[in-house]
Amino acid sequence: MKTVIVTGDSGGLGTAIVIKLLEEGYKVIGLSRRTTPEMEERMKRFEKQYIHMNFDLSQTEEIKNLYFNVLKKQGPIYGLVNNAAYAYDDIVTNADFTELEKMFRINVFSPTMLTKYVIRDMLLNDVKGSIVHISSVSAHTGYKGLSMYAATKGALEAFSRTVAREWGTKEIRSNCVAPGFMETPMSASLSDNEKDRIYKRTSLKRSTKVRDVAEIVCFLLSEKSGSITGTTIHADCGTI
Numbered sequence: 001m002k003t004v005i006v007t008g009d010s011g012g013l014g015t016a017i018v019i020k021l022l023e024e025g026y027k028v029i030g031l032s033r034r035t036t037p038e039m040e041e042r043m044k045r046f047e048k049q050y051i052h053m054n055f056d057l058s059q060t061e062e063i064k065n066l067y068f069n070v071l072k073k074q075g076p077i078y079g080l081v082n083n084a085a086y087a088y089d090d091i092v093t094n095a096d097f098t099e100l101e102k103m104f105r106i107n108v109f110s111p112t113m114l115t116k117y118v119i120r121d122m123l124l125n126d127v128k129g130s131i132v133h134i135s136s137v138s139a140h141t142g143y144k145g146l147s148m149y150a151a152t153k154g155a156l157e158a159f160s161r162t163v164a165r166e167w168g169t170k171e172i173r174s175n176c177v178a179p180g181f182m183e184t185p186m187s188a189s190l191s192d193n194e195k196d197r198i199y200k201r202t203s204l205k206r207s208t209k210v211r212d213v214a215e216i217v218c219f220l221l222s223e224k225s226g227s228i229t230g231t232t233i234h235a236d237c238g239t240i
Helices: 012-023 037-045 060-069 097-124 147-170 192-200 210-221
Strands: 003-007 027-032 050-054 077-082 130-134 173-179 232-235
Touching: 003 012, 003 097, 012 027, 012 037, 012 210, 037 050, 060 097, 077 097, 077 210, 097 130, 097 147, 130 147, 130 210, 147 173, 173 210, 210 232
Parallel strands: 003 027, 003 077, 027 050, 077 130, 130 173, 173 232
Antiparallel strands: none
């Protein structure tokens, strides 16, 4: 049973990814700040196949300890899904450094450090693994108030492309999925009018389905995508 780490497993997309991976027979280690009743039920249903650990990804300095004290013991690690994200929405002239730093810690710094230790684990165990980073359509087209958030996702995509170059000779792959706007808790603060304006920019005139994104993540983790690395797949209903 291949082991995959999924960050942000308490959120809408994270939940969908975890469920899909469990259905496909993976062992899943979920990381997020909280444990929901639904997650507790899932751990009972998928005993020993699904493990959740409370961890705050804004505490980047603790990732080393997390790996050596917890994650390494659950390995060897086959895959990593850097899904967790923090959205600080505002125009740049109102930028708050504390919020900006928190967003970069969760969206960029912690995924980078997790990738570091996961790749080391893959090398140690001679695993031909796969890493998937969840980006955003906002990294490719402008939305008012999302310039700083888009910067974190752009950084994640640039990071992924070069990781793919660095470790391709070891058959370790790195890819991104860039979803459009989804009906998740992260987008819940948007009004119906704001959502309608966003959806009118798409070819399908609707939100991106969370389940569709989870299917793409599972595909990129699988051997079916064995020749795909260093790329970004857009699941945005035709926004770009």
